Amino acid sequence: MSTKTPDKKFIFGKGNFQILTGETFMEMQYRLLKEKEFKIRNALEKLRRKRSVLRTQRRRREFPVISVMGYTNCGKTTLIKALTGDEGLQPQDGLFATLDITAHAGYLPSHLAVIYVDTIGFLSELPHDLIESFSATLDDVAYSDLIVHVRDISHPETVLQKASVLSVLKNLNLPSHLLDSVVEVHNKVDLIERYQSPETNAIAVSALLGYGLEELKGEIERTVLKTTGKNILTIKVNLGGPQLSWLYKEATVQEVDVMPEDGTANVKVIISNSALGKYKKLFPQ
Ligand SMILES: Nc1nc2c(ncn2[C@@H]2O[C@H](COP(=O)(O)OP(=O)(O)OP(=O)(O)O)[C@@H](O)[C@H]2O)c(=O)[nH]1
Ligand SMILES: [Mg+2]
Structure with missing residues (x-):
């Protein structure tokens, strides 16, 4: 499972500012990141134990959930493995390699x-009596924040598969917000010479060789x-106060720029509308 801490270059910012508690600024950021990682692990564990956690109100959940869907054998599991570095995932050549829904953590740019959710592949010739139980495994997709539709663009029936x-x-x-925001991925482009997508919005990748993944992550991030309803903002905080710890816990801190002269920092965060409202109430300017 990937629970790597984000890029240190960004997170640790400049300087080694001494906080009143005796903990250095670097130590404090490291501790806060560890706490955040612990939170992610917990969220994943919960998802594993109980798929219906997906049903907890979308807006209140801390981590966006992305359902990765597509025809069987199109490369869903391989793609999630490439996006998360999760070594436990086992792609296979064959139909229905993935037989249960699993969740995996990853980071966007x-x-x-x-959290990426690996789903069971679609098949157009599914026997009639199986259609219902297949659809039942997809019930929880309704509670995700985004659908990524993966296609095996090298398959002779790729167009039919998409329609199905x-x-x-x-x-x-x-x-409708889910259906309207589907991100379409054209996978296995390594099997086609100089692939040109006929669909302008689709992202061409090779999950196997790792092509196009940064572009895909960028597109997923923008859409998510x-x-x-999240915002990217720069907030000025006083390092003597609890604001920075609060932001580490309740939002995603991207960059901390410390001004040692006056004990403040410019903090770049990704924050939900609701957390921003709370922040303004707790720490009025
Ligand atoms: N050449 C090539 N092969 C790929 C690529 N992505 C996946 N594959 C192969 O396609 C096969 C199926 O991959 P999976 O990731 O298991 O596909 P899946 O969509 O999860 O399949 P199901 O779980 O059965 O629905 C494996 O043999 C992969 O190695 C790619 O980008 N290029
Ligand atoms: Mg699979």
Whole structure:
């Protein structure tokens, strides 16, 4: 499982500012990051134990949940492995390699932690009596924040497969915000010479060779920030007060720029609308 701390270069910012408690600024940031990592681990553990945690109100959840869907064998598990570095994942050549829904943590370019949900692959010729139980495994997708639709672009029937996936998605009664914001991924581009996507919005990747992953993460981040009502802001804080610790706990701190002269710092954060409201109430300017 990937619970790597985000890029130290960004997080640790400048200087080694001495805080009144005797803990250095670097030590404090390290401790706060550890606490954050602990929180992510807990959230994942809960997801594992109880899939219906996905049903806790979308808006109140701390980590955006991204459902990775697509036709069987298109490379969903390989892609999640590449995005999260989760070595426990086992892609396989064959139908229905993934038989249960699992959750995996990853980071987007601005250090936003997200949870990717690996789902069971679609198949158009699914026997009739199985369709219902297959759809039941996808019930919880309705509670995710974003759907990533992976396609095996090298498959001779890729267009039919897309149509079949979209038709199942339509029948799942998903909220319209999910259907309208699907990120389409064209996978296995390494098998096609000089691949040019006919769909302008699709992101071309090779999950196996790691091509196009940064572009995909960027697109996922932009869409997730939009759909979850999060903001990227720079907030000036007094290092003697509790603001910085609060932001580490309740938001995603991206960058801390310390001004040793006056004991303040400019803190770049990703923060939800609701956490921002709380912050303004707790720490009025
Ligand atoms: N050449 C190539 N092969 C890939 C790529 N991504 C995945 N594969 C291969 O495609 C096969 C299926 O990959 P999986 O990740 O298991 O596919 P899946 O969508 O999770 O499959 P199910 O769980 O069965 O629905 C494996 O043999 C992968 O190695 C890619 O970008 N390029
Ligand atoms: Mg799989």
